[in-house]
Amino acid sequence: MKAPINRIIPFSNVDGPGNRMAIFFQSCPFECMYCHNPETIRMCIACGxxxxxxxxxxxxxxxxxxxxxxxxxxxxxxxxxxCPHLSSPKIKWLSTNDLMEEIKKVRLFIRGITVSGGECTQHRDFLVELFSKVKQLGLTCLIDSNGSYDFSGDSELMEVCDGVMLDVKATNPLFHQNLTHTDNQLVMKNLKFLLESGKLEEVRTVILPTYPDQNEETVRTVSRIIQGKCRYKLLRYRPFGVRKEGLDFCGQIITSEFEAERLKSIAKDEGSDSVII
Ligand code: SF4
Ligand code: SF4
CATH class of the missing domain: 3.30.70.20 (Alpha-Beta Plaits)
Structure with a gap:
């Protein structure tokens, strides 16, 4: 079994707790306006x-x-x-054994691996095989996901996965649709399921400079649901690497520290005291 790998970072301290290898898969069912790596969204169609x-x-x-x-x-x-197709030709098709070779080189220096993307759950069978092998080395396996995969229906994947870092991009269905071109029903179902099953490692929301009301609605709703039972990371939007239609939608400025602090305080009021900005 092989999967399209866009990038491997042998040592990362921003993709979960401790030092971790981060593995980025190609392709994603969302098309987020603020995506910093839009070349990971689609598979290459060999247009030339x-x-x-x-x-x-x-x-x-x-x-x-x-x-x-x-x-x-x-x-x-x-x-x-x-590339006119939100893709990249610099993809490697690797097997789980190929990845294990890379992981074994650094295993003494990492706490585990984090699979990301794109959207790594597009390659679910590959993840089950990879995680089963990685766990034999005594390392932990985390998934960084946009919530487009129904985790509640996959006990086999949940068994070998130590936790999920879930993006909740917006809780308002219409705004989520405009922001990502996709519905958010499954994301909200995943938020509750992962919290109840003890597999919610972290929730992340990108806060935008141009939509304070939407920021507030999302932060309030998520904070009420998680009630401080897991980390909640508020990421300030940055326009770097964002494609033109994304800049038109999200703006050309970095979200202010003031807005981040305002939302942190709202999250606290709603019961989430482990907020990171
Ligand atoms: S990566 Fe190259 S060949 Fe593939 S879709 Fe983009 S421009 Fe076309
Ligand atoms: S040199 Fe490498 S990065 Fe530059 S266009 Fe060619 S394949 Fe792409």
Whole structure:
């Protein structure tokens, strides 16, 4: 079994507790306006645009697929900038054994792995196989998810997963639809299920400079549900790397510290005292 891997960070201290290897999968069912890595959203359709634009001929179209020569690549990211399809040709199809080789190199220095994306749960069978192997090394396995996968219906995945870091992008259904092009019913179901099953490691909400009312509605609703039983991270929106339609929707400025503090105080009032900004 193989999965498309966009990137591996051997040591990360922002993807869960302790030092962790972070593994980023390609493709996501959401299209968030504020996505900082929009090239992870879709799978490549081999249109060939990037091949013509690569300055060092590190890309080639072969048998209807794009082949990336990592040794020739100078990491200029021109291919990502010209891709009209929110994708990247710099993907590696790796097996769980390939990833285990990478994990074993750093196992003494990490507490576990975190799988992210894109949306890693798009590759559910791969995750079950990978986590089963990683746990034999005594390491923990965390999932970073946008909540588009029904965790409540998958006891096998929950058995091998130590926790989920869940994005709740907006609790208002219409605003969530506008922000991500997707419904949020499953996200809210997952929030409650993961909390009740003790698998909710952390909740995250990106707070926007242009929608204070939506920020407040989301922070109030999430805080009332979690009641301080897990960490709640409020991430200030930053416009860097955001595509044009996202900038038009979310704005061109960083969310202010004042807004972050205002929302932190609202979360506290609603019962969530473990808020990080
Ligand atoms: S990465 Fe983008 S530009 Fe390159 S072939 Fe795939 S879809 Fe086309
Ligand atoms: S990042 Fe690499 S593959 Fe992409 S255009 Fe630059 S040299 Fe070519």
């Amino acid at each position: 645009t990037c091949v013509q634009n690569c300055p060092v001929q590190a890309l080639e179209k072969k048998d209807g697929q794009i082949v990336w020569d990592e040794k020739k690549c100078v990491q200029c990211d021109t291919c990502i900038k010209v």
